[in-house]
Amino acid sequence: MRFSGESGNVTSGIPFGLASALSQAGSVLVAAPVMLDGADLISATFVRSLAGSLSLLLTVVLSTERKAQIRSMPMPIARQVFSSAVIGTGLGMTLQLYAPSGGPVGVVSALTATTPLVILPLIWFFGKAHPPGLAWVGAICAVAGVALIVNAG
Structure with missing residues (x-):
């Protein structure tokens, strides 16, 4: 059994991983000057989280198999996913946007990776x-x- 539980080809995930890394690096480079200019931390986190959520939802909308998996998800798993999104994404992105004010963008980006x-x-x-x-x-x-x-x- 594979670790992820998926039975598809591993190489199909490589472009998604590379796109994710590129998006991560780009978002830090874009966010750093905006945050240093005094943008509201909560608003910036909301915009960034919304952009990430929409990109993830796009893959779900384009996949019938994923739609069926989401519909059949047990409620305890759904709560765990929601909690992870709120804590991990909400708190994590807020701290990541705050971090460049206290250190070099490259170091912040490397550490968040x-x-x-x-x-x-x-x-x-x-x-x-x-x-x-x-x-x-x-x-x-x-x-x-x-x-x-x-x-x-």
Whole structure:
């Protein structure tokens, strides 16, 4: 059984991962000057969250299979997804938009990119699912890369 539970081709997710990374980097570069000019933190978080939500909903709207999965989602899972979105996205994006006021944009961007890496042990502990070895190797390489970036200056 694969870690994600999906049975599709792994390589089909690579373009989505690359697009996600590019969008993440671009959003930090766009947000930094706006936030340094004194934009309202809550409004900026709302706009950024709305843009991200709409892009994710687009993939759902274009996929009949995903629509069926969402309709059949058990209520406890739906509550968990909603809580994750509110806490993770709401709080996370707010702090990420606030962070450039206290440090260089490149360092902030590198540090926020480590979020998925922190999720691996949480999935293992709370989800009772063991991520594959290559996921751990990738996470270790990414943490080492971020450590090099942060400590380079």
